[in-house]
Amino acid sequence: MPETNAFDTGALRLFDEVARSGSFTAAAELLGYTQSAVSRRIAALERAAGGPLFERLARGVRLTPAGTALHRHAVAVLDRLGRAGEELAAIHRGQGGVLRVGAFATANVDLVPRALKRFVSRRPHVELRLTEGLSARLLERLHAGALDVAVISDYPAGLPAEAARAVPLGEDRLLVALPAGHRLAAEPEVDLRDLAGETWIEAAPRGQPTLLATACAAAGFAPRGGLRVAEWSGKFGxxxxxxxxTLVPELAARAVPADLVLRPLMGTVPVRRVYAALPETPLPAAQELVEMLGEWDVCTTVSPT
Known part of the structure; x- marks a missing residue:
């Protein structure tokens, strides 16, 4: 019955060295074995292979046809294992492999691209894969092992308990986008109560919680419903x-066209908090990206008066 462990990597490395050197003695000296140990390991390989792998000569050994065939495969296996070891070492150093990043939509306007630009300049050999989605779904993918880092927010239901390894990145406040000729366009700040009679362009279906409804409720009125447009570019149009x-999260301010007026809101306005979530055993590359995300400094594009 063949020895099931005869073709382990140690035996293949020994076999390769004997084949290259043409000598049991030389291979033993190079690898730190005794000659008898080399002979036993090669004999075990030959039993597993079903016949001789080396011709024993007066001085040294040489491969048989079966040995030549096995040596070709052994070299390929050892090469693949060597490259696998290099790749794993690079991943553990944060210098290679794949980094799977998830983020909610408005984080992909400026926060995530800026951090990834810096990351790519420092880690050019790390392959990036990006997933966009709602925070709850991103957390599910993170816990399922499908993401290495997720940029999430606590809106609308707060931060889930399972997001224990969530690193705070900052707060995302609300701004208001106005047409250029609006009566409040010249104001440095806008009181939300002064917009109580306006028509609001929203994205969410009726009945779902929105930052707009929360903000207007805090200001003492219900927003007047208007057109519902899903895409930001459409809302701006x-x-x-x-x-x-319409209201615009500060994270998305850089996407606002120059022909609109963007103004901060005065008073107490709801904010959403932004986090980077990591798995229990994060990759070094993921940790490095989180550090770059943590340098977030929102620079709002506010239109001139």
Whole structure:
């Protein structure tokens, strides 16, 4: 019955060295074995292979046809294992492999791209894969092992208990986007109560919680419903046409067209908190990216008066 462990990597390395050197004695000296130990390991390989792998000569040994065939495979296996070891070492040093990053949509406007730009300049050999989605779904993927880091927010339901390894990145406040000719466009700040009679351009279906509804409730009124447009670019187009106003998270401020007026809101306005979530055993590359995300410094694009 063949010896199931005869083709382990140690035996293949020994076999390769004997084949290269043409000598049991030389291979034993190079690898730190005794000659008898080399002979026993090669004999075990030959039993597993079903026949001789070396011809024993007066001086040294040489491969048989079966030995030549096995040596070709052994070299390929040892090469693949060597490259695998190099790749794993690179991953553990944060210098190679794949980094799977998840983020919610508005984080991908500026926060994540800026951090990834720096990351790529420092770790050019790490392959990046990006997933966009809602924070709850991103956390599910993180816990399932499908993501290495997730940029999430506590909106609308707060930070889940399972997000224990969530690193705070900052707060994302609300701004209001107005058409250029709006009566409040010249104000440095806008009181949300002064917009109580405006038509609001929203994205979420009716009945779902929104930052707009929360903010307006805190200001003492219910927002007047208007057109519902899912994409940010579409919402900005309707605002530019004078068909309404909309709220914009500060994270998305850089996506606002120059022909709109963007203003901060005065008073107590709801904010959402942004985090980077990591698995229990994070990759060094993921930790490094989180450090770069933590240098977030929102620079709001506020239109001139």
């Amino acid at each position: 309707f605002v530019a046409a004078g068909l309404g106003v």
